[in-house]
Amino acid sequence: MTQGIIILDFGSQYNQLIARRIREFGVYTEIIPYHTSVEEIKKHNPKGIILSGGPSSVFGDEAALVEKELFELGIPVLGICYGMQLISHLLGGEVKKGEKGEYGKSELTVLAENSLFNEVPVTSTVWMSHFDEVVKAPSGFTVTGKSNIDIASLANEDRNIFAVQFHPEVTHSEYGSKMLENFVFNICKAEKNWVLADFIQTEIARIKRVVGDKKVILGLSGGVDSSVAAVLIHRAIGDQLTCIFVDTGLLRKDEGKKVMENYGKHFNMNIKMVDASERFLTSLKGIDEPETKRKAIGKDFVAVFDEESKKFGDASFLAQGTIYPDVIESQSVKGPSATIKSHHNVGGLPDDMKLQLLEPLRELFKDEVRKVGVELGIPRELVYRQVRILQEADQIFIDELYAHNLYDEVSQAFVVLLPVKSVGVMGDERTYEYTAVVRSANTIDFMTATWSKLPYEFLELVSNRIINEVKGINRVAYDISSKPPATIEWE
Numbered sequence: 001m002t003q004g005i006i007i008l009d010f011g012s013q014y015n016q017l018i019a020r021r022i023r024e025f026g027v028y029t030e031i032i033p034y035h036t037s038v039e040e041i042k043k044h045n046p047k048g049i050i051l052s053g054g055p056s057s058v059f060g061d062e063a064a065l066v067e068k069e070l071f072e073l074g075i076p077v078l079g080i081c082y083g084m085q086l087i088s089h090l091l092g093g094e095v096k097k098g099e100k101g102e103y104g105k106s107e108l109t110v111l112a113e114n115s116l117f118n119e120v121p122v123t124s125t126v127w128m129s130h131f132d133e134v135v136k137a138p139s140g141f142t143v144t145g146k147s148n149i150d151i152a153s154l155a156n157e158d159r160n161i162f163a164v165q166f167h168p169e170v171t172h173s174e175y176g177s178k179m180l181e182n183f184v185f186n187i188c189k190a191e192k193n194w195v196l197a198d199f200i201q202t203e204i205a206r207i208k209r210v211v212g213d214k215k216v217i218l219g220l221s222g223g224v225d226s227s228v229a230a231v232l233i234h235r236a237i238g239d240q241l242t243c244i245f246v247d248t249g250l251l252r253k254d255e256g257k258k259v260m261e262n263y264g265k266h267f268n269m270n271i272k273m274v275d276a277s278e279r280f281l282t283s284l285k286g287i288d289e290p291e292t293k294r295k296a297i298g299k300d301f302v303a304v305f306d307e308e309s310k311k312f313g314d315a316s317f318l319a320q321g322t323i324y325p326d327v328i329e330s331q332s333v334k335g336p337s338a339t340i341k342s343h344h345n346v347g348g349l350p351d352d353m354k355l356q357l358l359e360p361l362r363e364l365f366k367d368e369v370r371k372v373g374v375e376l377g378i379p380r381e382l383v384y385r386q387v388r389i390l391q392e393a394d395q396i397f398i399d400e401l402y403a404h405n406l407y408d409e410v411s412q413a414f415v416v417l418l419p420v421k422s423v424g425v426m427g428d429e430r431t432y433e434y435t436a437v438v439r440s441a442n443t444i445d446f447m448t449a450t451w452s453k454l455p456y457e458f459l460e461l462v463s464n465r466i467i468n469e470v471k472g473i474n475r476v477a478y479d480i481s482s483k484p485p486a487t488i489e490w491e
Contacts, residue, residue, distance in 0.1 A: 003193065004028030005184060006046040008036065010054030010064045010082050016324045017447045018050060018080070018169040020365050021180050026192035038069045048076040048188030051083030053167065057132055058082075058089040059097060065090070076160035076187045078116070081130055084154065084163035087138070091161075093154075094136035102128040102165075103485070105172060106147040114144045114155040116162045118182050125174040126152075126166035127448070129484070134165065160187055170448045196368060200232070200375055203360050207236035216358060217312050218319035219305050220245045220271065222259035224383060226321030228373040229361050233319055234269055235376065241319070242270045244308050246301060249277025251391075262382055276304045288419055309355065318355035322362050323369055366446040389472040390417040393436050396465045400458065401440075410452045413440040415466070416490040417473075424474030426467075433474035436466055440479075441488045449483040 005022050009015045009031050019029040030044065034051075041049070049070070056064045064082075068090055071077060079087040085095045108126040110117050126147065134151045137143050145153035147166070154163040162183065168176030184190045216233060220226050220243040234241050243263065247256045256273065264271045283300050287293045309315065361369055373383035394415040401407040416437040424431040438459070443449035463476040479490075 003045055003047055003191065004030060005048045005050060005188065005190060006041060006044055007031045007050045007052055008034045008066065008083075010034045010052050010056060010086075012053035012055075012081065014167055014169055014447055015052040016363070016365065017445050018052060018180075020368065020445060021169050021177060022184055023194055023196070025181060025184055026194055027184055027190045028194040034064050034066060038067050038073070041070070042073065046075060047190040048078065048183065050183075051077065051079040051086060053081030053083060053129070056082060057097070058085050058095050059132070071159070071161060074160075076183070077162070078183050078187075079161075079163035080169070081165060081167060084165050085130075085132055085134055087161065087163045088134045088136075088154070091138035091141075093134060093138035093141070095132055096135050098131040098133050101131040102133075102148055103130075104128065104482075106152075106166065108145050108147050108152055108166065110145050112142050112144045112155070114142070114157060114162070115187050116153070116155060116164075116179055116182050117144065118178075118186060120175045120178055120182075125172065126164075126168070126176065127170045127172040128166050130165060162187070171444050172448055172450070196371055197375065199364075199368075200372060203232060204236040207233055207358070207360060210358070211237050211240065211317060214240070214316035215312065215314050216241045216317040216319050217309050217315045217355070218243045218321075219301070220259065220263065221321070222251065222255050223321070224366070224373065225323050225326075225361060225369055227263065227378065227382065228369050228376065229319060229321035229359075230263065230269060231267060231376045231378055232360050232372065233358070234267060239270060242272065242312060242315070244305060245271055245273045246304050246308075247273060247275045247277055248280040248297070248301065250280060250297070262379070266379075272308070274304060274308055276300070279304065316356060317358045319358040319360075322359045323364055323366060324362065367444055389434065389470055390415060390436075392470045393417070393466045393473060396469065397438055397462055400462050400465070404458055406454065406458065409442075410440045410454075411443045411446070411449065412488055413452070414489075415439070416479075422475055426474060431474045433472055435475040435477060436470075436473045437477045437479050437490065438462060439488075439490065441483070443483070443488070446488065447483075449488050451480045451482060454478075 004027055007015060007018055007029060015031055019031055022029040054064060071091065089095050105125055106128045108124050110120060110122050128147065133149050137151060137154050141154045141156045143151050144155045152165045166173060168179045170176065216237065218230050218233065218241060220230050230243055245259055260271060260273060263269050280297065280300050283296045284293060287296055309318065370383050374380060397413060397415050401413060416439055418435045418437060420435050421432050422435060424433060440452035440454060441449040442452050459478055466473055466476050
């Protein structure tokens, strides 16, 4: 499809989030590598071009650059973060290595009216994440905004080139969505030509075409991503799909039973359950480091699944519920992004696995996956769901969220059991038990998040129930960290 917005990927952790925001406007958006030639870009016939952020420095030996000709095409350009530094560097401005970074929330002050800031107030909150900074605007550009740094945004209205040092795509940028809307519709004159509902029909048709009459196996975890992938693929090819559910022993209380009932019975899928809990728990014994733990789980999961998949000798495809945050946090597919954490379903499969990959959700964000799940008829409580001590504590938290009508008010909620014991007093006796951390986060895209402002009385109730009802916990804390700098999950 042409006549949309092209995003040149410089490796930002937020590059797909930019696309997601624009798709919400109903405009087709495509992410392509930053080193795509100008001639190839012209073939897409874009209405606008966005230069994403990224981990590079324009001073680096291997700096990610673009051809200057890009700015002579007459196509509107918006540079974000590194994109702003790149525009300045290539067009005659000055960028310097930062002495201190600017991260998290900052206040933007608009210095000059411009098309990008139409209906944006003089002061607003924006989200920064940079070290280098622009100290001199290129010739013909106006400094349109400042924050803790002197130059936070630039504009050349005559050439339709705009740049911002902050990230308008994240929800913490108060008027970021308005800025992107201004760029897409007022500056680029783009037309609405994409809706999420189209994705389902398009993907079902693609799956039918790609798979044909061959067999597919899928690793069903019971989580939102693999569940939606399973239902979507089943909608396309029916009994050609077989799901393998691996019980790792790390699931929530009774979750394995729920998976078999909900998807085996409700959706009439072929599901085989494999109890590998002892294997996983043995492998994790004595491991504390998060990435090592994640890799151990991934290794065992892949091994178990590989063993089981060989029993289906007629299968040609391996289906996974991989979503874009998995890809973006594990490795960059289209750009040089830094690794945040590894995922067993991204780059963790055996080299000798003969099956072809089928990943229908690979380009979607979590919230989009959930919307697809609802459209497919998956019960809402399964789509929006959030190992002895932890399971019991976690169940209490989830139960109380439901009981107080707060479950739909948060994006993700769970309890973490820390490998830390502390002294307590229970029933006039000294205890030495574990600490539980209650975590609840609010987010739209799962790339950034804030902690949920749950009522103190509610948190007190949850804490009291966990301590009183779950043997082995004598202390409960509430996590009030945002993402970034933290992640939503604990590991």
